[in-house]
Amino acid sequence: MLRDNTWMRQRGYRWAVALGCILLVCGARAENWPRFRGPNGQGLSEAQGIPTKWSEQDYNWKITLPGTGHSSPVIWDGKIFVTCADETSRRGFLLCLDGASGKELWRREQDLAKYPINRLNSYASPTPAVDADHVYVLWPASDETTLAAVTHGGEDVWAVKLDGVHARHGKGSSPIVYGDYVIVSHEQEKNNEGAKSQWVAFARKTGEVQWRMEEPPVSNASYSTPCIRRDGASGAEVVFASNAHGITGVDLKTGRIVWNVDGVLPDRVVSSPVLAGEMILATCGAGGRGKRFTAVRAAQSRAAAEVYHLETRVVPYVPTSVVYEGWVFAFHDSGLVSCLARDSGEVLWSEKPAGRFFGSPICVSGILYAVTVDGAVVVLRAGPAYELLGINPLGETSHSTAAVGGGRLVLRTISHVFSIGSGAQ
Secondary structure, three states: OHHHHHHHHHOOHHHHHHHHHHHOOOOOOOOOEOOOOOHHHOOEEOOOOOOOOOOHHHOOEEEEOOOEOOOOOEEEOOEEEEEEEEOOOOEEEEEEEEOOOOOEEEEEEEEOOOOOOOOOOOOOOOOOEEOOOEEEEEEOOOOEEEEEEEEOOOOEEEEEEEEOOOOOOOOOOOOEEEOOEEEEEEOOEOOOOOOOEEEEEEEOOOOOEEEEEEEOOEOOOOOOOOEEEEEOOOEEEEEEEEOOOEEEEEEOOOOOEEEEEOOOOOOEOOOOOEEEOOEEEEEEEEOOEEEEEEEEEOOOOOOOEEEEEEOOOOOOOOOOOEEEOOEEEEEOOOOOEEEEEOOOOOEEEEEOOOOOEOOOOEEEOOEEEEEEOOOEEEEEEOOOOOOEEEEEEOOOOOOOOOEEEOOEEEEEOOOEEEEEOOOOO
16 A cells, blocks of 8 residues: 555656756756766656667667776767776876767867776766866876866866875765856875865866865765755755765855764765755665665754664665655665665665666656666666566676766766667657
8 A cells, every 4th residue: 555655645746856857957958967867966857769678779879988987978968078098098088979979079188197996996987067168077096186177169178186086995976066166075084194085166167166175084985976955045055975974965155064964874975865855865885785775854953864764785885876756766786676665765676687786777757777787777667666678788897877868868888888769858
């Protein structure tokens, strides 16, 4: 009975969720995909015409990258931006592709310094962010980290330097752009030669620092990418998830902490925060598996608090969950996929359709797409009953998350980019 009630009660939320995501893009058209996991990082699209099953002949195009990496594509007005790196020559690449043909329009190169990272990480892991004017790309290294803004035509606008990366697994968090700000989470771990952990907001047009929150190094650096929460009382808040602070809302314009729910993420945070009605969801983990899933309610006072949490086998570590209507879809590193009731965390179903996941799921018009580590695109219906719609092999390892732009699904493996779909809006 719970499943039936949840289905009927939440059907009306679909258009509200879609509208909220569109508003949060700050002027981006619905077909744009401006950051990691798309509009506001929620992994939601209303595109039509994307298949659930396909063959090699169905791709619009497939291109080979000049390097490797785990970053995800971003899309703006028919242009696709993606990064990769040649780890032998220590060169990073930002490529601009034509979304219709896959033709390379331009590339920018960046010198990279060798630095210690997890063997499952890459030199091109942060996903770029893009708005109507610029592409913002983060290049990490041990000595210094570069955040650069480039026009859609490939011309330099500005570049700023942050401390080098001092975290045992390398860099994972991606920049975001919202309004007049580019925001970066740059946490550092202890024994790092004095580098401080930082949350920083830059002016998107000039690169000037607008605010900076600094603190001593932490035990477990966060690899999470923040999102934006709109609140009628305070305007826009940047939501960060970390082991050091739990889940925190920071005023977009001032950097002032508005609310904080501490202690709810006791292990390393890799996945990113997700909005779920009045709640925010986040996970943490260690040793290759998720340890804790938490749902908190934000507030303008000490009333901000945890609503519920899970500490079971359904909790993912690396992948970020996706919320659709009244459900949460959690894709576990082990390959387990679970559907949870959004408001209570009750597990409605758990199945293992294919292999392991490091990339995160997205939901396109009620259909879930996620790429396994072995490079198989798992397609499921987003609903309270398990329904596998397709498994489509890409033929190569992938740690990346799919993107949607111009009515097409853009997929990235370690060294290739693919386009599939009819382009219907």
